[in-house]
Amino acid sequence: MQLRWLAVAGQVVTICIVWWLFRIALPILQMIAVIVFLIGLNIVSVDRYRRRANVTNAELFASLLLDVAALTMQLYLSGGAANPFISVYLLQVTLAAILLTARLTWILVFITSCCFIALTQFYLPVFDVYRDDGDFLAVHIAGMFVCFLLSSVLLVFFIGRINFNLRARDAHVARLREQAAEEDHIVRMGLLASGAAHELGTPLATLSVILNDWQHMPDLEKVPELAHEIDEMQAQVERCKSIVSGILLSSGEVRGEGTLRTTVNTFMDELAAEWRAARSPQRFDYVNSFGEDQPVVSDTALRQVIFSLLDNALEASPAHVMAEISRADGNLCVTVSDEGPGFTPEMLAALGKPYQSSKSRPGGGLGLFLVVNVVRKLGGVVSARNGAFGGAIVTLTFPLAALLPGDGHGH
Numbered sequence: 001m002q003l004r005w006l007a008v009a010g011q012v013v014t015i016c017i018v019w020w021l022f023r024i025a026l027p028i029l030q031m032i033a034v035i036v037f038l039i040g041l042n043i044v045s046v047d048r049y050r051r052r053a054n055v056t057n058a059e060l061f062a063s064l065l066l067d068v069a070a071l072t073m074q075l076y077l078s079g080g081a082a083n084p085f086i087s088v089y090l091l092q093v094t095l096a097a098i099l100l101t102a103r104l105t106w107i108l109v110f111i112t113s114c115c116f117i118a119l120t121q122f123y124l125p126v127f128d129v130y131r132d133d134g135d136f137l138a139v140h141i142a143g144m145f146v147c148f149l150l151s152s153v154l155l156v157f158f159i160g161r162i163n164f165n166l167r168a169r170d171a172h173v174a175r176l177r178e179q180a181a182e183e184d185h186i187v188r189m190g191l192l193a194s195g196a197a198h199e200l201g202t203p204l205a206t207l208s209v210i211l212n213d214w215q216h217m218p219d220l221e222k223v224p225e226l227a228h229e230i231d232e233m234q235a236q237v238e239r240c241k242s243i244v245s246g247i248l249l250s251s252g253e254v255r256g257e258g259t260l261r262t263t264v265n266t267f268m269d270e271l272a273a274e275w276r277a278a279r280s281p282q283r284f285d286y287v288n289s290f291g292e293d294q295p296v297v298s299d300t301a302l303r304q305v306i307f308s309l310l311d312n313a314l315e316a317s318p319a320h321v322m323a324e325i326s327r328a329d330g331n332l333c334v335t336v337s338d339e340g341p342g343f344t345p346e347m348l349a350a351l352g353k354p355y356q357s358s359k360s361r362p363g364g365g366l367g368l369f370l371v372v373n374v375v376r377k378l379g380g381v382v383s384a385r386n387g388a389f390g391g392a393i394v395t396l397t398f399p400l401a402a403l404l405p406g407d408g409h410g411h
Contacts (some may be wrong), residue, residue, distance in 0.1 A: 003066065003095075003158060004042045010150065010386050011035055011074065014085075018078075022139060024125060027077050034073050041066055061096075061104045068092055072115045081116060082125025084143030085253075089116060091151050098162055099119065200244050208237050226304070229369075260298035264290050264332060267298055268325045275310050280346075287324040290332070296403040305374050309336045309394055312368060316340030317391065331380075332400050337393040342386040371396075378402060 010250050015031055018024045045063065049055070056185040068089070096108045127136070211234045220226055262270075265288060278411040313321045318337030326334045351372065371394075372382045380398035387393050 001042055001045050003091075003154065004038055006154065007071075008038050011038075021036045023216055024126060027124060028243070030077050031074060034077075036065075036068050038070050041070075057101055057104060061100055061108070062101075064096055064108060068108070068112055068115065071117070075119055076123050077126075079125070079127045080119035080121075082123075082140075084125050084140055086116065086119065086149045087144075087147055088151060094155055095158065098159065108269060113189070117169055117212070131301070133206075151382070153185075169386055200240070204237055204241050204244065208234065208241065211237060211301045261295060262298045263295050264292045264325075264403075267296060267303075268334075271303055271306060272323060275307055279311070279314055281321050282318060283320045285320070285322045287322075289324065289326045291327055294400060296400070299344055299403060301374055301401070302378060302398070305371050305378075305396065306334055306336075309334075309396070312371075313338040313340070313394075327400075330400055332403070334396040334398075335393065336395075337387060337391055339391045340388055342392045344382060348384060348386075351382070368394075 011031070012035065015026060015028070019026055019028065026120060041063075061117075070087055071092070075081075075086060078350060093109055093112055095103070096105045100108070154330045163197060205360045213228055214220055214230050215227070215234065220230065268290070272284075276284050276286075310323065313336050317340035322337045326333045326335070351368070368384075375382050375396055375398070379402040380396055382394065382396055384392065
C-alpha cells in the first residue's frame, strides 16, 4: 500500500514533467483514470487491512497483479516498451519473490514477461514524433536513470523493511522457544515438588499423631516447659502439613478443600497478616489502596507468589520491607520494595531467568524465576526496578478478570 501511494505520486510528477517540461503529448485523461483506479484500489486495501491484518498469498498475488495491470496500461498509453520506465516491472517481480510462494512468483514473472512482449507491439506511439530529434536520446537515457534510481531506492527501503520484519519474527520465535524451555523447567520442578510433598505427607502425619499422644501423657503434662515445647512442635508440624497441602493444591491435586471465594481486600489483608505473623519482620509497612472491594477467587498460586516475593525482599532487607496494593486500569497491582542492595543491570536485563541472584548461594535466583513464570501463567506481568534511594522494587500486575469467580481460571 505504501509502494502504491509512492507510485501514484511518482506518476503524477512524471506526467506533469513530461507534459509541461518536455512538451511530449500524452493521453492525459486516460492516464489520470489509471491513477484514480490506483487511488481507489489503495483506499479499499487500507480499509480491508484495518478490518483484518492477516493477508493471504492469494490476496497479495491479486494485489500485485492489479499493480502490474495499472503499470501496463500506463506504459501502453506512453510509448510501450520504448518507455524508460518499463523496468519498473522488476520491482513487482522482486517483491513477489520476497513475499509470495515460488509458484505464484513464477506465474507473475510469466505475466510480466508477456506484458513486456505485448508492449513491443501494442502501444500508443507518443515518442515516434521525437525519434529523429538528437535531444530525445539524452532525455530517454535520463528517464532510464531516474527509473533505475527510483527502483533501487524503493527496493532498498522495502527489502530493508521486510528483513526487519523477518528479524523481528525470528526474535519472537526465539523468545517463544526460550519461554517454552523455562516452562519445561517449571514443570520439572513442579513434579519434583509434588513428589516430595507426597513423600513428606506420611511422616508428617505420623509425627502429628505422636505429638498429639505426647500432649495427653500425664507425666509430660506435669512439666510446663516440655508441654510448651510439644505445643510448638505440633504447631510447626501443622505448618509443614499446610505447606505440603499448598504444594499439592498448586500442582492441581486438591486435597478435599473446596473453592474459596473472597474479595481482593480481604485476600490481600489476610495474606499480609499471615506473612507478618509467620516471618516476624523487624518492620513491615503494608498499604492497601485498592479502593472499592471486588469479589475474587482465593488463588493459592497467587498467594504463594506474593509470599515468595516478600520472602525475597526480607532476605535482601531484614530491617524493612514494604508492600502496597493498588488498582490500575482493571488490574490488581502488588508492589513490594525493600532497602537492600537492589538489582544489578545484568539482573534487570535477565529478569526472571533462573539462577540470577545477588545472594551468592546455591539455588539463588529461583524465587524470582518462579514468580515471573507463575505470574505469566496467571495472565499477569512482572516489572522490576531500583528505587531512587536504593533498594529493589518489584511490581506484579494481574488482570482482575482472571481472578473473578466462575471465570474458569482453574478453580
